[in-house]
Every structure is written in structure tokens, then in C-alpha cells.
Amino acid sequence: MITWAALAALVLFSAVTYVLGRRRLTAQAGSRPHSRPGYHGAYVALWTAVPALLLLALHGGFAGRAEQALLRADTPAAVAQMTPAQQDVFFDDARAVARGAQRSETLYDPAAQAALAGKASEAQGIAQSMRLGTLALAALLAAGGFVFAYRRLTPEFRARNRVEGWIAGLLVACSVVAVLTTVGIVASLVFESARFFQSISPLDFLFGTTWDPQIAMRADQVAAKGAFGAVPLFAGTFLIMLIAMAVAAPVGLFSAIYLSEYAGGWTRAVVKPLLEILAGVPTVVYGFFAALTVGPLFRGFFNGIGEQMIGGPLNGLGLYLAQVQNQMALVAGAVMGIMLIPFVSSLSDDILNAVPQSLRDGSLAMGATRSETVKKVVLPAALPGIMGALLLAVSRAVGETMIVTMAAGLQAKTTLNPLDTVTTVTVQIVTLLTGDQEFDSPKTLSAFGLGLALFGVTLVLNVIALRIVQKYREQYD
Known part of the structure; x- marks a missing residue:
């Protein structure tokens, strides 16, 4: 819920910076500007939104893994005696309890039950700290991006070239993602198929009739x-x-x-x-x-x-x-x-x-x-x-x-x-x-x-x- 609220606030703030960027060029008197006011506004809005948006995306993609790594950094003695599979279930249950979700039906002894309560409290604190830190850093990035871009706006500034550079970078990034997705699909097929062909002959697989x-x-x-x-x-x-x-x-x-x-x-x-x-x-x-x-x-x-x-x-x-x-x-x-x-x-x-x-x-x-x-x-x-x-x-x-x-x-x-x-x-x-x-x-x-x-x-x-x-x-x- 906080993430969606942060995204909504970021979009609203970017829209405000877009309007401020247009007005700054309009208010400046002098020679004919190189770029239209819309490009100046878009340049400010991009510098305001993109860095903060990337940070929020990184938090959404890797916060869970970071939280789990921090939880495993200090494993209780009652948990260290478990098998790796049981430890995975334990830490998943700790994170589930911290979020208020339903944990698994695994029965723990009293020592493990106490460790679970402690780790759940620790997971809740880690998640809250990471969330608040991410939001604070995103706000600083948005404000810093606005100040950086807003101060550069002059009639001679080539805002159109910079905005088109952002768009070209976005198109290149989309192309790279498409190519890497294809490469990843093929690589996963080749890797798992190689494991299969270690047990079954490729000739028997391709030409077998049963x-x-x-x-x-x-x-x-x-x-x-x-x-x-x-x-x-x-x-x-x-x-x-x-x-x-x-x-x-x-x-x-x-x-x-x-x-x-x-x-x-x-x-x-x-x-x-x-x-x-x-x-x-x-x-x-x-x-x-x-x-x-x-x-x-x-x-x-x-x-x-x-x-x-x-x-x-x-x-x-x-x-x-x-x-x-x-x-x-x-x-x-x-x-x-x-x-x-x-x-x-x-x-x-x-x-x-x-x-x-x-x-x-x-x-x-x-x-x-x-x-x-x-x-x-x-x-x-x-x-x-x-x-x-x-x-x-x-x-x-x-x-x-x-x-x-x-x-x-x-x-x-x-x-x-x-x-x-x-x-x-x-x-x-x-x-x-x-x-x-x-x-x-x-x-x-x-x-x-x-x-x-x-x-x-x-x-x-x-x-x-x-x-x-x-x-x-x-x-x-």
C-alpha cells in the first residue's frame, strides 16, 4: 500500500515539476529559445521521476531477498540444528508471521517456537526500516533531480536533444530486455535439455517411435x-x-x-x-x-x-x-x-x-x-x-x-x-x-x-x- 502511495505521490510531484519547467522558460526573457517549453518541462519531470522510480523498482524486486539474507545472518541455535529444507520453511514462516499472513502447519518445539517469534519481530523491523529508508532516499532523489534539472533551464539549453536522448535510451533498454529475454529462454532450455540428454541419448529422443x-x-x-x-x-x-x-x-x-x-x-x-x-x-x-x-x-x-x-x-x-x-x-x-x-x-x-x-x-x-x-x-x-x-x-x-x-x-x-x-x-x-x-x-x-x-x-x-x-x-x- 505504501509503495502504491509512493508511486502516486511521485507521479503527482513529477507533473508539478513539468509545469514548473514550462513556466521557467516562459518567464525568462531574451533570445529565441532552442527548445519548446514542453521539452523543458519534460526534461525536469524525467530527472525528477526516473531515478526515484528505479529505486522503488529495485526495492520491489530485491527487498524480499535482502530481508531474507539479513534474517539468516544470525541463525538461532534451535534453528541451526534443522535441515536446510526445514530452515527454509522456518524463515518463510517468520516472514509470513511478520506480514500477518498464514504460516505453514509445521510443528515446532518450544525453543524453535520462541525463535520464530523473535525472528518474526526482527523481520518486521527489517521490512519497516527498508521501506522507510527506500521512501526517504526516493524523496531525496526526486528533490535532487528536480533541483539539478531546474537550475539548468535557460533559453539556450538544448532540452529537446536531452529529452530525445532519454527516449532513445528507453528504446535501447526495451530492445536489450527483449534480446536478453530470448537469450534467457534459450539458455534455460539448453541447460536443462543438456541434463536430460545426459540420461537419454539424443538419437533415441529424436528418432524413437515410442x-x-x-x-x-x-x-x-x-x-x-x-x-x-x-x-x-x-x-x-x-x-x-x-x-x-x-x-x-x-x-x-x-x-x-x-x-x-x-x-x-x-x-x-x-x-x-x-x-x-x-x-x-x-x-x-x-x-x-x-x-x-x-x-x-x-x-x-x-x-x-x-x-x-x-x-x-x-x-x-x-x-x-x-x-x-x-x-x-x-x-x-x-x-x-x-x-x-x-x-x-x-x-x-x-x-x-x-x-x-x-x-x-x-x-x-x-x-x-x-x-x-x-x-x-x-x-x-x-x-x-x-x-x-x-x-x-x-x-x-x-x-x-x-x-x-x-x-x-x-x-x-x-x-x-x-x-x-x-x-x-x-x-x-x-x-x-x-x-x-x-x-x-x-x-x-x-x-x-x-x-x-x-x-x-x-x-x-x-x-x-x-x-x-x-x-x-x-x-x-
Whole structure:
């Protein structure tokens, strides 16, 4: 609560300093100023807010660790006899009691109970001291920043250059954060995957055809090593992705062509928002729709066909179709394709509208029809953007989890039959990391191996799409 009050006070004080900075330039008489009054006000407000804001952010991010380190600096004798895990629970309970929160249900002896009360009081004092010290230092930084910036304001001061320098620094910082986030994700995947591949051969993982990540609880169990062949998972992933793209790509692209090239203004104003509403539907709703509506509908359709074929020349196929269940790759892929239609349609429509009208006018002036213009001029010119839209849809399809879990099942199969139950890489990652897990067994670490392999496959798809875009773009630039 104090932190939010401090932020509100800092914002209010920065707004006041912005007004004071503008008025100082306005009140000064003399030659024409280098920068407008707004830049002078922004310069003062930045020096007032940014240093104090950084200090408050550091307090919010590291105050808890500093408090815990100070508590552990003087460990009571009753606590020193505990195991490291029990000590962690003890200090967490001390901090919880200091905050007035509910502590764990751990039973302590009288000596440990007295130590807990003492450490809770100490934690409360440390937290209060750190909070008050941070607020006082933040106030000093804000006041010092204001005085420093306010005294520099003169008509000749290049406030615009300084403010733009602050903005450039902010943009660089955001870029660095994005890059470091990517590097951190890849590094964590590589590190944990290396631990996994110390137990499981990479060749067995990449080319194995059996996925059964079970670790024996006892040494005499039969399935002591499990099976970690990822081929069935990638087969199910790409099967569902292909079905989804077979639905989303033509429907989304054709609807974008209609809205961009043929629809009138009123039709476009009504149809496009209706299509984009689908993008706001949660994936769990699509999962319910697949499990409760599309699945039974497809099962009834195929069961009816199979029953009519039983006893005929295709009796075996009829028996198979008569036993089709609700969960199948076709259901998950079809519903996922419906979910992806807004992505393909909206992005492709914007890309088609970005094609210069002069290209269309030139084609029509040469005697081409509207359909020929769309096929031979507009689509080739918009091909790079359309490929990007399709690639975005593919990435969304590969990463989808909820629809597959509810509509395709959890059985790992190496099959291209859309009527079979399959599973995907992302579903297995969620399954492996659900609940209390220990990150010392190949079963849990295999999730990181799957993540790294999926990252590599996605990277390859991006490179292929980029090469396709570069090849065709050269013809129309």
C-alpha cells in the first residue's frame, strides 16, 4: 500500500515539476529559445521521476531477498540444528508471521517456537526500516533531480536533444530486455535439455517411435527406464497443424480477398468485425465446443457411414468407422482451424490493402479482369506479408494446448490417420510439468528436451518461410 502511495505521490510531484519547467522558460526573457517549453518541462519531470522510480523498482524486486539474507545472518541455535529444507520453511514462516499472513502447519518445539517469534519481530523491523529508508532516499532523489534539472533551464539549453536522448535510451533498454529475454529462454532450455540428454541419448529422443516417460519407483520394476521417443509427439503436432491450416488458410485468405477486393463498404464494416470476434474467444471455449459439439457430430457422421458399409466389400473399413470415438485429430484440427481464421483473414486483409492502388489500376488499364488482377498482381505483391500471416497461424497451431487436450486425447501415436487419437508436444510438456515435480528425473527434464526440439523446428520453419519470401519478393520489388 505504501509503495502504491509512493508511486502516486511521485507521479503527482513529477507533473508539478513539468509545469514548473514550462513556466521557467516562459518567464525568462531574451533570445529565441532552442527548445519548446514542453521539452523543458519534460526534461525536469524525467530527472525528477526516473531515478526515484528505479529505486522503488529495485526495492520491489530485491527487498524480499535482502530481508531474507539479513534474517539468516544470525541463525538461532534451535534453528541451526534443522535441515536446510526445514530452515527454509522456518524463515518463510517468520516472514509470513511478520506480514500477518498464514504460516505453514509445521510443528515446532518450544525453543524453535520462541525463535520464530523473535525472528518474526526482527523481520518486521527489517521490512519497516527498508521501506522507510527506500521512501526517504526516493524523496531525496526526486528533490535532487528536480533541483539539478531546474537550475539548468535557460533559453539556450538544448532540452529537446536531452529529452530525445532519454527516449532513445528507453528504446535501447526495451530492445536489450527483449534480446536478453530470448537469450534467457534459450539458455534455460539448453541447460536443462543438456541434463536430460545426459540420461537419454539424443538419437533415441529424436528418432524413437515410442513415448512412455515413466520412471520406476523401485529398481526391480520392469519399465525402469521408460521410453522417450519424440517422433509420435511431433507426428501428432504436425498432423493437427496441417488439418488446422487446411481449414484456416483457404477460408481466411479467400475471405481477406473478398473483403479487400470485392466487398462494399457496408459489407466490410459488418463482416470484418464479426470475423475478428473469433480472435477474442478463449481457447478453452473452443475446447468445449470441440468436445461437446464437433466431436459427437463427427463421430455420428463416421459411425453412420461405417454402419452402412458393414457387410459390403469394404467391411473392414466399415467396422473401423463404426468404432470412431469423439476424440480424434480431425476434431482438434478443424476447431483449431476455425480459431485461426481471424488471424489469417485480418492480417491478410491489411496486407492486401497495403498493396498500392496504382498496381491495380495499371493491370485494369491493360485489359485484365478484376480476378486476373487479384491473381497475377495483388497476390504476388502481397506474398511476403501473406506468408508472414500464415507463419503466425502455424506458430499458434503448433503451440496450442487446450483444444488438443480436450478434443484429440493424450495417446502418443505415430499416425497420419486424422480419425485417431493423438497428442502434441505442448500437451505433453504441460502434462510433465503439472503438479509437484522434482527436476532430477529424466521424466521431468524431458519437457525441456521437447521444448528445445520444438524451438528448433519452429526456427527451421521461420528460415524456410524467409527464404520463400526473399525468392518471390525479388520478382516484384
